[in-house]
Amino acid sequence: MPEVETIRRQLEPDLVGRTIEAVEVLDSYFSKPELPHVFEKAVEGREIVDVGRRGKYLILELADGNSVVIHLRMTGSLILVDPDGVENPGDARIYEADQGVKHLKARFSLDDGGELRFTDPRRFGRGFVADDKALEVYFDSRLGVEPLSPEFTVESMAAMTANRTGPLKSFLLNQKGVVGVGNIYADEALFRARIHPLTTGASLKPEHHKALRDGVVEALERGLDLGGASIDDYRDAKGEAGSMQNEFLVHRREGEDCPECGETIVRIVVGGRSTYFCPNCQVKLRKPPRRRRA
DNA sequence: AGGTCGGCCTGGCAGC
DNA sequence: TGCTGCCAGGCCGACC
Numbered sequence: 001m002p003e004v005e006t007i008r009r010q011l012e013p014d015l016v017g018r019t020i021e022a023v024e025v026l027d028s029y030f031s032k033p034e035l036p037h038v039f040e041k042a043v044e045g046r047e048i049v050d051v052g053r054r055g056k057y058l059i060l061e062l063a064d065g066n067s068v069v070i071h072l073r074m075t076g077s078l079i080l081v082d083p084d085g086v087e088n089p090g091d092a093r094i095y096e097a098d099q100g101v102k103h104l105k106a107r108f109s110l111d112d113g114g115e116l117r118f119t120d121p122r123r124f125g126r127g128f129v130a131d132d133k134a135l136e137v138y139f140d141s142r143l144g145v146e147p148l149s150p151e152f153t154v155e156s157m158a159a160m161t162a163n164r165t166g167p168l169k170s171f172l173l174n175q176k177g178v179v180g181v182g183n184i185y186a187d188e189a190l191f192r193a194r195i196h197p198l199t200t201g202a203s204l205k206p207e208h209h210k211a212l213r214d215g216v217v218e219a220l221e222r223g224l225d226l227g228g229a230s231i232d233d234y235r236d237a238k239g240e241a242g243s244m245q246n247e248f249l250v251h252r253r254e255g256e257d258c259p260e261c262g263e264t265i266v267r268i269v270v271g272g273r274s275t276y277f278c279p280n281c282q283v284k285l286r287k288p289p290r291r292r293r294a
Numbered sequence: 295a296g297g298t299c300g301g302c303c304t305g306g307c308a309g310c
Numbered sequence: 311t312g313c314t315g316c317c318a319g320g321c322c323g324a325c326c
Contacts, residue, residue, distance in 0.1 A: 029303085056320075074319050075304085103304095122304045124320070142321090166297055175321080183319060232305090232318075272299065273319070 001180030002223030010237035012051040019111040027105040042129040055179035075233040076125030083113035164201025170271040187251040188219035
């Protein structure tokens, strides 16, 4: 989510008020199950009136009441190429890596001469067009509370986790409770909350509800402050990498020292996903963790 | 209904 | 060198 929000914030000032003159879908996977030309015709000639986000979905709201909804999944990128093209330092890097050509899946030509490009080496990203009503139905059936909204309270966390018998890590990844938490931020949030990833929601006590809520918020806000995490492919709308990956507390740090106690961070698989945690700080039992060194 | 697991994709890399 | 096979992970659908 920090990655999508970073892109949204960059795109908003440049895209609002722009008209999309032409759309070219170069890979039918992008618009699947809709045919490319149907997607193109639904978007061409429309003005963008807002750039929003819901969970990890980016939303280009059009003047005709429809919205272009784009999900980047893991490896999708949205790059805004300025009207003057080469002046943008990010552009040069994209051409250098041959990404803009090799993995270009869709392009949106703007009325100011600029272009929004969707690239995705793994072809998981998707885009579709929907009206307000359809979008509401779509999101309501899939997505829960926004983590950075006032609705994400300790009470809501308590209610969401109350009857959960599966691992909290899986709950965080499931977008029906709280949205926007992917594998990186789930690990970071659980560490901040000092909760073991295999802990069940039903076993949480009131202090844990607060710790987990705060952990999620803090992990996501840290990611936002750092412009997202660029482990592999992620780049922002200007083609620049984020720096969250340099400040992971536990994620992808197997064998390294816990930043809190110095214990060795371990990796396990939860729900088929790599999960990193500190076995000393994030205990399953109530036994207080021993402190080794700060 | 909640939980679990495999599939979708491709590039990168370890291991032989 | 070149091949195989595994891993990365957001979401969905099938199944228990």
